[in-house]
Amino acid sequence: MHPIDAVDDPEDTLHTPAERAAAAARSTWVSVAVNIALSATQVTVGVLARSQGLIADGIHSLSDLVADFVVLFASHHGAKAADAGHPYGHQRFETAASMLVGALLLAVGAGMAWSAIGKLQHPDTIAAVHAVALAVAATALVAKEILFRYMLKVAKQVKSSMLVANAWHARSDAASSLVVGIGIAGNLAGYPLLDPVAALVVGLMIAKMGWGFAWDALHALMDRGIDAQEVAAITATLRATPGVMGVHDVRTRKMGDMIVVDAHLEVDATIPVAAGHDIAVAARRNVMERHRVLSLMTHVDPWHRPDLDHADARGGGVS
Numbered sequence: 001m002h003p004i005d006a007v008d009d010p011e012d013t014l015h016t017p018a019e020r021a022a023a024a025a026r027s028t029w030v031s032v033a034v035n036i037a038l039s040a041t042q043v044t045v046g047v048l049a050r051s052q053g054l055i056a057d058g059i060h061s062l063s064d065l066v067a068d069f070v071v072l073f074a075s076h077h078g079a080k081a082a083d084a085g086h087p088y089g090h091q092r093f094e095t096a097a098s099m100l101v102g103a104l105l106l107a108v109g110a111g112m113a114w115s116a117i118g119k120l121q122h123p124d125t126i127a128a129v130h131a132v133a134l135a136v137a138a139t140a141l142v143a144k145e146i147l148f149r150y151m152l153k154v155a156k157q158v159k160s161s162m163l164v165a166n167a168w169h170a171r172s173d174a175a176s177s178l179v180v181g182i183g184i185a186g187n188l189a190g191y192p193l194l195d196p197v198a199a200l201v202v203g204l205m206i207a208k209m210g211w212g213f214a215w216d217a218l219h220a221l222m223d224r225g226i227d228a229q230e231v232a233a234i235t236a237t238l239r240a241t242p243g244v245m246g247v248h249d250v251r252t253r254k255m256g257d258m259i260v261v262d263a264h265l266e267v268d269a270t271i272p273v274a275a276g277h278d279i280a281v282a283a284r285r286n287v288m289e290r291h292r293v294l295s296l297m298t299h300v301d302p303w304h305r306p307d308l309d310h311a312d313a314r315g316g317g318v319s
Helices: 017-049 053-077 092-121 132-158 161-188 194-221 228-239 275-289
Strands: 244-253 258-268 293-303
Touching: 017 053, 017 132, 017 194, 017 244, 053 132, 053 161, 053 194, 053 293, 092 161, 092 228, 132 161, 132 194, 161 194, 228 244, 228 258, 228 275, 244 293
Parallel strands: 258 293
Antiparallel strands: 244 258
16 A cells, blocks of 8 residues: 655645645546546446456446545545534544545455356356456556556545545556456456456455555544654654754654644743743644644743752742
C-alpha cells in the first residue's frame, strides 16, 4: 500500500476542504466514465468469448463504480463546515469511505476467488476462450494504468488518503487485467486451467488490498496517532516559534486526512500571562499554516532559566 507522504513540505500548498472536494469530484467522474465503458465491454466480451477471467475483471471494474460513488458522497459531506453537532468538521466521512471501499474490495475479491475455485474443481466445465478476449484484456490494462496514474497524481496534490485508496483500487484493476491477460493467453495456448487460475489470483489480490485499506481506516477511526516523522515536523515548527523555550507531551489523532494536535509549550515564567498567550497563538498559527492540522490545543507551562534558583525566579527566595 502506498499512502500519501507523511512529512509536510513547507513548499506544499494546503488545500481547503472545498478544493479537496472539487478535486475528488473531477478525478472520480473521470473514473466513473472509464469504468462504465470497461465493465460493459469486459462482461459482454467475457460472456461471448467464454472467459471467466475477463468476466471477473469486468465485475471488478463494476465494483469500482460503487467505490467511485462512495468517494463522491464522502467528499461532498466531508467538505461541510463544522457545526454544533460536529465541532471538528466532517472530515471523518473520508475515513469511513476508505473503510467502506476496503470492505467492498474484500467482498468482491473473496467472491471472485470462490467462483474460480469452483471452476478449478470441475475442469471439464472450462471452455476454450476466443482470441478477442485477449485484446480486450490488453486494452483494459492500458486504460486502467493510465487512470491509476492520473488519480494518484490528484490524490497526492490534495493529500487525500481516500483518493489514494481509490487510485490504488484502479491500480489493482490494472494488475488484475495483466493476470487475466496471461490466463487468457494460456487458455488460447492449450492450457484452459490458466483462465480460472487467473481469476483466482485476481480475487486474492483484490481481497488483500481491501483488507489493508479497511484495517488502516479502522485504526484511524480509533484515534491512532500519526507517524513519528510528522510529529517531529510539527514539534519542530512549535519549537521554532519565538518565545517557545520547550515543547512536550505532543499528542495527535487523525480527523479524516487532517490532524488534531494537543501540545504543552514552555514559555519564560517571568513574562506576563498575556505575553505567554500571544506566544501560544503564534505557535498555533505557524503550525496550521505549515501542516495539515485542523486544530491545535496548547497548554502553556512555565520555563525557568537554568542559571537561576526557581524560588528566586518566582519571587519567593530569601533576601
